[in-house]
Amino acid sequence: MTKHAFHRSRAEMLSERPPPIASRGVIGWLRANLFSNYLSAALTVGSIAVIALIVPGLIEWAFIDATLTGEIGKDCPSEGACWAWLDQRITQFFYGFYPPDAYWRVNVCIALLVPALAYMLFDKLPYSRYGRWFSLAYPVIAAILLVGGLGLEVVRTDQFGGFMLNLIAGLVGIVLSLPIGILLALGRRSRMPIVRMFSIGFIEFIRGVPLITLLFVAIILLPLFLPPQVTLDQLIRVMIIITVFASAYMAEVIRGGLQAIPQGQYEAGQAMGLGYWQSMRLIILPQALKISIPGIVNTFIGLFKDTTLVIIIGLFDILGQARLLQTNPDWLGKVDYETFLLAALFFFVICFSMSRYSLNLEKRLDTTRR
Amino acid sequence: MTERAPPGGGGFDISRAWTDERARGVIFQILIVLGVAGLAAFIVMNTITNLREAGLSSGYGFLFDTANFDINQRLLDYASTSTYGQAFVVGALNTVLVAVMGIIAATVIGFVTGVLRLSNNFLISRIVGVWVEFTRNVPVLLQIIFWWLIMLALPRVKDSISIGDAAFLNNRGIFLPSPIFEDGSAIVLAMILVGVIGAVLVGRWARKRQEATGRTFPVGWVGLGLIVGIPVVIYFALGQPLDFDIPEKKRFNLKGGFNITPELIALWLALSTYTGAFISEIVRGGILSVSKGQTEAAGALGLRRGLTMRKIILPQALRVIIPPMTSQYLNLTKNSSLAVAIGYQDIVSIGDTILNQSGQALEVISLYMAFYLVLSLLTSAFMNWYNKRIALVER
Numbered sequence: 001m002t003k004h005a006f007h008r009s010r011a012e013m014l015s016e017r018p019p020p021i022a023s024r025g026v027i028g029w030l031r032a033n034l035f036s037n038y039l040s041a042a043l044t045v046g047s048i049a050v051i052a053l054i055v056p057g058l059i060e061w062a063f064i065d066a067t068l069t070g071e072i073g074k075d076c077p078s079e080g081a082c083w084a085w086l087d088q089r090i091t092q093f094f095y096g097f098y099p100p101d102a103y104w105r106v107n108v109c110i111a112l113l114v115p116a117l118a119y120m121l122f123d124k125l126p127y128s129r130y131g132r133w134f135s136l137a138y139p140v141i142a143a144i145l146l147v148g149g150l151g152l153e154v155v156r157t158d159q160f161g162g163f164m165l166n167l168i169a170g171l172v173g174i175v176l177s178l179p180i181g182i183l184l185a186l187g188r189r190s191r192m193p194i195v196r197m198f199s200i201g202f203i204e205f206i207r208g209v210p211l212i213t214l215l216f217v218a219i220i221l222l223p224l225f226l227p228p229q230v231t232l233d234q235l236i237r238v239m240i241i242i243t244v245f246a247s248a249y250m251a252e253v254i255r256g257g258l259q260a261i262p263q264g265q266y267e268a269g270q271a272m273g274l275g276y277w278q279s280m281r282l283i284i285l286p287q288a289l290k291i292s293i294p295g296i297v298n299t300f301i302g303l304f305k306d307t308t309l310v311i312i313i314g315l316f317d318i319l320g321q322a323r324l325l326q327t328n329p330d331w332l333g334k335v336d337y338e339t340f341l342l343a344a345l346f347f348f349v350i351c352f353s354m355s356r357y358s359l360n361l362e363k364r365l366d367t368t369r370r
Numbered sequence: 371m372t373e374r375a376p377p378g379g380g381g382f383d384i385s386r387a388w389t390d391e392r393a394r395g396v397i398f399q400i401l402i403v404l405g406v407a408g409l410a411a412f413i414v415m416n417t418i419t420n421l422r423e424a425g426l427s428s429g430y431g432f433l434f435d436t437a438n439f440d441i442n443q444r445l446l447d448y449a450s451t452s453t454y455g456q457a458f459v460v461g462a463l464n465t466v467l468v469a470v471m472g473i474i475a476a477t478v479i480g481f482v483t484g485v486l487r488l489s490n491n492f493l494i495s496r497i498v499g500v501w502v503e504f505t506r507n508v509p510v511l512l513q514i515i516f517w518w519l520i521m522l523a524l525p526r527v528k529d530s531i532s533i534g535d536a537a538f539l540n541n542r543g544i545f546l547p548s549p550i551f552e553d554g555s556a557i558v559l560a561m562i563l564v565g566v567i568g569a570v571l572v573g574r575w576a577r578k579r580q581e582a583t584g585r586t587f588p589v590g591w592v593g594l595g596l597i598v599g600i601p602v603v604i605y606f607a608l609g610q611p612l613d614f615d616i617p618e619k620k621r622f623n624l625k626g627g628f629n630i631t632p633e634l635i636a637l638w639l640a641l642s643t644y645t646g647a648f649i650s651e652i653v654r655g656g657i658l659s660v661s662k663g664q665t666e667a668a669g670a671l672g673l674r675r676g677l678t679m680r681k682i683i684l685p686q687a688l689r690v691i692i693p694p695m696t697s698q699y700l701n702l703t704k705n706s707s708l709a710v711a712i713g714y715q716d717i718v719s720i721g722d723t724i725l726n727q728s729g730q731a732l733e734v735i736s737l738y739m740a741f742y743l744v745l746s747l748l749t750s751a752f753m754n755w756y757n758k759r760i761a762l763v764e765r
Contacts, residue, residue, distance in 0.1 A: 033492035040491045047493040194399040198406065207700075208746040209739045210707035212718060220731045224420050225413045305509040312511075312711055319512055326519075336519045344508045344516075351507035 062341075073334035082334045085325060093321050093342065096161015102153065105145045106164055112138060113171075139175070157235040161316040163346055169235075169317075170304040173242045177303065178296070180243065181250025182289075186280065188255055199251070206248035211306055214241050219313045238310055246303040253299055257292035258284065290365050297358035301351045308347075318343045417732070432728045433458070439723055441715050443631045454724050461720030462741055468637050468716065469703040469745075475642035476702060477695075480649025485679070487654050498650070505647035511708050514640040518712040521632035527623055536616050538624055543635060547614035548628035554611035561601040569593035633714035637706065645702040652694045656687035688760050696753035700746055707742075717741055 018024065022031060034044040065080025069087070076082035095103055116138035119131030146168070148154035160168065187199030206214070218237040226232070261284055269279025289296070311320040322339035325331050421428055433455035440450050445463045448456055487498040505513070522541050525531060530540040538545040569592070576587035605612065617627030660683050668678040709716040717738045725734040 033490065036490060040489070043486075043489070043491050043494045047491075047497055050497070192395045192399050194402055198402065205743070208743040210704035210718070210742060212707045212710065213735065213739050213742065216718075216722075216735055220725070221735060224417050224732065227416055228420060228423070301507070305507075308509040308511045309708070312708075319509070319515075323515070336523070337516075340512060340516050340519075344504075344512055347509055347512070348504060348507045352503060355507070 073331040076334050081338050082331075083338060085331060085335055085338070089321070089325055092162055093318055093339075094162045095164050096316055096321065097159040098155060098161070098164065099153075099159065102155060105152065109142045109145050110167075112141065157233050158315075160235060162321050163318040163343075165235075165310070165315065165317040166304070166307045166347075169239055169242055169307040169310065170300075172239045173246050173303045173307070174300050176243045177246035177250050177299070180247035181254055181299075182285065184247060184251035185254035185258060188251065189258055203248045203251050206245055207252070211241075211245050211309055212312055214245055215309060215313050217241070234313075235315070238313070238315065242303065242307065245306070246299060249299050249302070250296065253292050253295035254288060256295065257288035257290075260291050261288050293362055293365065294358055297354055297361075301354050304351060304354075305347060318346060426729055428730075428732060430733055432730050432733070435728070437724070438727070441720065442629075443634055443715060454728065457720050457724060458717065458737060461715055461717035464634075464714070464720075465703075465706055465709075465716040465718075465741075466745075468634060468641065468706050468709070468714070471638050472641040472645065472702050472706065473699050475638065476645035476649055476698070479642060479646030481653055483646065483650040484653025484657065487650065488657055502647045502650050505643055506651070510640060510644045510705050511711060513644055514637055514708055514712060517639045518633065518636035521636045524632075527619070530619065530624070532619075536614075538617055538619070540624075541632065542623070542629070543632045544630040545617040545624045546628045546630070547616045548626075550613040550615055552611045552613060554608040557608065558601050558605050558611065561604050562597060565597040565600055568596045572596070631714070633709070633712050636712060637709050637714050641702050641705055644705070645698050648698050648701075649695060652691055652698065653687070656689075656691035657683055659690045660686045685760070692753065692757045692760065696750060696757070699753065700749055703745055703749065704742065 019028070021027060035041045060080070062081050066083050067076040067080060068083050070076055070082075070084030073082065073084075075084055091100065091103070095106060098106060115131065116135045119125060119128060119135045125131060144150055144152065146155065146160070147157065184199050184203055187195050188203060190196050190199070215238065218241045219234070222232065222237060265283055265287065266279065269283045272279075274282065308317060308319045310317050311323065316324060322343050325339050326336050434453050436450075437452055437454050437457045438450050439457070441448050441457065441460050441464075443464060444460045445467060446456075446460050448460045483498045483502065487495050487502065489495050521543070524539060524541040527540050527542060530538040530545075532538045536547050569589075572587075572592055573589050576589045580586055615626045615628075617624040617629075664682055664686065665678060668682040673681065706716060707718040710719040710722060713719065721734045721738045725731055728734075
């Protein structure tokens with residue numbers, strides 16, 4: 001028996017041979033990734049057909065056949081995109097009806113936003129002691145710059161518009177909805193029955209109705225609820241509603257995070273002699289917020305996209321400016337897709353980078369699962 | 371967590387109330403109740419004063435007044451002589467219609483694209499990925515108006531795109547033949563119902579038998595025969611009791627048939643692709659959450675890829691998928707209120723018209739808020755029930 005087995009094996013090692021031609025190099029990659037079976041091959045052919053159908057036509061429409069100059073829509077021939085409006089209208093797309101000689105104030109605001117955000121988000125920056133104070137003061141500085149006062153010419157808030165309006169409403173909502181959301185989430189898990197009841201009622205009511213109905217409440221019903229002599233600026237009302245709306249969603253995201261913290265952490269806080277707020281601030285929330293980051297950023301993204309709803313109550317954000325141009329007799333029927341494409345790109349760039357940033361942050365903060 | 375006992379063995383000392391957690395809690399809650407009650411009283415007083423000064427009456431009596439406006443997309447009989455109340459019901463049904471259509475389409479789109487994105491076909495996973503990211507990150511309102519503009523850019527009535535001169539597509543929407551039920555059609559419909567019940571029973575029996583004996587039964591074919599086959603036979607046996615009202619091309623419009631407005635189509639397309647992109651991500655996450663060992667185990671048992679997905683991966687993934695899916699369905703339903711931007715007559719849009727005509731702002735807004743709250747509660751209740759049904763039963 002053993003002798004027989006010896007006959008079957010070799011005495012010396014064979015040298016390594018390359019894999020068969022069909023499983024390496026370009027052909028191997030193609031076979032593995034595009035033509036691994038009949039279904040995959042069919043999908044590949046279908047995809048190529050779709051790309052061939054859409055992409056060249058789109059490029060031709062957007063760039064090759066496009067018209068770049070002209071005064072009115074008639075200057076654009078019917079085939080190809082009409083970009084002639086960009087020249088006259090791009091500033092309105094961004095600044096709305098803000099007075100052109102005050103555009104610099106918006107620009108300064110946006111430029112200052114970068115350090116204000118940076119000092120809030122990152123720890124190790126030069127001059128961070130003053131930087132923190134600057135971050136805290138930024139909302140006031142921005143408000144004065146945008147609205148006016150202190151020697152600056154006053155700009156009415158109904159002159160705000162374009163993408164600037166989306167950015168302002170979005171940022172205010174983002175900055176305010178997080179703390180309110182945290183309070184609501186803590187309220188929902190509070191041991192005080194009345195606090196818990198009010199929190200649940202508030203969160204579930206806000207989450208149960210569409211944002212647009214809440215905006216109608218702010219615009220139509222709020223004047224009814226307040227004494228006649230009190231008037232509240234429309235933009236402020238809208239920002240309050242957007243903030244309240246996002247807070248309810250934020251509260252649910254953070255509640256999820258709070259629930260994921262083991263009971264032992266709460267007990268450890270008590271054992272150290274920490275009070276409720278101390279143990280929340282030092283032990284529970286840092287962990288809960290970290291777990292909730294993806295949800296929090298998703299809520300931010302949703303809030304930012306929801307700022308477009310203001311056109312339904314008559315404010316002219318970037319979507320409103322696009323609609324204004326589309327229905328303008330000079331440009332009627334010429335710029336439908338072009339204006340929307342631009343607006344969509346604005347949103348896509350910001351929302352997509354936010355979601356990528358959150359993925360990045362999630363990986364960086366992930367200290368547990370290594 | 372346990373309550374800290376009040377100091378002094380349960381005796382209550384008013385001067386030390388602030389150091390006692392429970393007493394502090396009671397005081398804080400009383401303050402909250404007082405604050406909320408004060409705010410509510412303030413709002414109610416102001417509202418009463420404001421309404422009186424504006425000379426408006428309050429109450430829901432206006433629902434019985436004549437509406438005097440038309441609704442072109444409707445599921446119920448409605449004319450401009452109908453009441454506001456009826457208009458509300460028509461609007462509510464329109465919201466339910468687009469929500470149900472959207473939920474079905476979004477689920478299909480989401481599952482198909484979610485699975486395709488995980489396909490090992492390089493090209494298709496990239497294409498789906500780009501589509502998902504773009505659709506998710508652009509506001510849904512923009513997409514709704516975009517699809518609406520596309521619908522309006524379709525050919526005019528006289529150049530309609532037609533399928534066999536029975537169905538038409540133009541800038542006034544889709545025109546389909548509408549069925550006319552004649553005598554005997556009720557029997558056919560009843561047979562379809564009987565077929566569905568029969569198929570469910572056969573399915574149950576087949577599963578029991580397979581669990582007991584391991585023998586399979588062609589449930590799909592038998593079910594198809596029961597649901598489609600027998601009713602078709604009866605339909606012809608009864609002399610085709612179903613007729614169709616085919617839309618007829620007139621000079622400026624199409625007459626007869628069943629019309630789906632461009633607004634409904636646009637809203638439906640936008641909502642189902644937008645929500646579909648979100649569901650796609652949820653499905654992808656759910657499938658990825660099933661450990662690779664499960665796929666390998668299925669492979670070791672000799673199951674084919676399709677069967678592995680259907681019998682091994684998806685049932686386990688569904689447990690992760692269902693809870694976030696519920697909130698997507700709710701979002702879709704709530705987003706359908708954006709119909710007001712393109713003039714699809716859903717409950718908010720009709721409510722708006724009623725509000726402008728009657729001036730009963732408080733009543734109208736309270737009505738549609740109540741409608742959405744009830745709808746949200748019903749959807750969550752159903753999804754919670756379904757979630758319990760498929761949840762892992764721990765032994």
